[in-house]
Amino acid sequence: MRKLIGIDLGGTTVKFAILTEKGEIQQKWSIETDIRNEGNNIIPSIVESINHRLNIYGLSANDFLGIGMGSPGTVDRENGTVIGAYNLNWSTLKPVKELIEAGTGIPFYIDNDANAAALGESWKGAGEGGADVVFITLGTGVGGGVIAEGNLIHGRGSAGEIGHIIVDPNGYRCTCGNHGCLETVASATGIVRLARDLSEKFAGESELKWFIDDGQEVTSKTVFELAKQEDRLAAIVVDKFYFYLGLACANIANILNPEAIVIGGGVSAAGEMLLKGVEENFHKFAFPQVKTSTEIKLAQLGNDAGVIGAASLVSHARKRY
């Protein structure tokens, strides 16, 4: 049986995996992302690393159905190019597919990193092979991916902009220029923004308020930890976060009624507490038949979602042509 290679290209590391066609990881490794020289070292270092590993494992190009990659920036799937991936120093168009196919002799497929992670979770993680799964990743920003009737949905190219669902038309200004996007209140930085803002109006006893007023560094992790300890301000902040995320999940589910909405990314480390809070609001806002058929779940694959989903791009693309 032929194998797959999955690559998760990030701003600090490039993660690789060799997988079976069924998505079982057989080998895993990573290299540092070399963003010097306008990021022009990145692709050569990826090619070199793959060829080096295949050599070690006694494998050749013929053993592989393809290589799949999840990349930041704006991805052109047809042409296999990437532009505007600023954390890689890629501001000009990079012919990624051309270079990797020439360097390895293996067919190459690419999509954006949030879509790759969504495919990973829907294939081998919390989505459990479901044909309809929506993935939301809560990190520095809020990203997402939509799988419907077994297909990754791209629309005109920007489907899955879940971080920019408007949850409060009078809300905070977003980096995208709009107001009240989910990202402004549900990303790691959004939660801190909520905490600082609500702290201004909060008069009671609170360690969180004391930290903020004292100028200490406050992260979303601090907020969740203090909420768990029943800090009164922190509880108000996370309730607000649950409200907005639950509302967004309900509206997604009213449109798509997927088997699962899977929540991943750094913020989801808050775990069962977060899940319960989001579920409560989801149940308040979702349509009756929807709330009983769509499940909210925590992501299960952690860092592996990217490489597993990237590898699955190979079979998704082969199915299509």
Added chain:
Amino acid sequence: MRKLIGIDLGGTTVKFAILTEKGEIQQKWSIETDIRNEGNNIIPSIVESINHRLNIYGLSANDFLGIGMGSPGTVDRENGTVIGAYNLNWSTLKPVKELIEAGTGIPFYIDNDANAAALGESWKGAGEGGADVVFITLGTGVGGGVIAEGNLIHGRGSAGEIGHIIVDPNGYRCTCGNHGCLETVASATGIVRLARDLSEKFAGESELKWFIDDGQEVTSKTVFELAKQEDRLAAIVVDKFYFYLGLACANIANILNPEAIVIGGGVSAAGEMLLKGVEENFHKFAFPQVKTSTEIKLAQLGNDAGVIGAASLVSHARKRY
């Protein structure tokens, strides 16, 4: 080339069409929906009407690839049954597929009526054959259908509940039990509700207010007509409607980024004025790359959307198996 039959089953009429495989209507007719006898006459009358027409046109079962039907109620596509279609007096399970296949000898496919209309508009109407189209129908209620990557999206069975997207968590109570669903402000009845409510707080000169205070019958059509004549209260009412519908369209597009969101149903008769109002708000709320790539359009097929889309269920189903 073999033909298709499309059926649009409604509470007052059953519409039929014979179409080419490419979706051109060759014959069209309709019968009254006979809802007496717990609706048990409906399917026999459909079978009789089809057989009668095929006889007239000198056609036989072999000339057809299949029959597709859009139905109200809860549709089980696999088993071809319908339950809970109260405007047909169908409260118990009706084995529609079994009866029609036995009566005509032609393979039968069924989906709900909003999905059928969505398929019709995406195939031959405003969606122009697009692989990614969302259809919103503004009638007594608000319904919808989602086509993504060429597939009608069902999710766990309730995808497309666009009328129950929450546009105002503190809004009016909806028949579904939630608060602030799009349907409460964007259906024909929702617009009248908005008018009555805003009239209470409106102090200026307005014919609409006078009608309402005088106890005259006010419909959504009255509101749009008066807004066109620059009635001040009517203008406030339609602006509120544009705001909510534009917000919902933006959130749909941020998730799916379809080529088009197509607005149909009775309320869409307000035409270009409505389109412009919704577009303005859509552009305010959609993500930058989304607002330039997803178009808001008016439905084009009117009453034919149902039969055309129903007929296309045949090829959608055949593609799948």
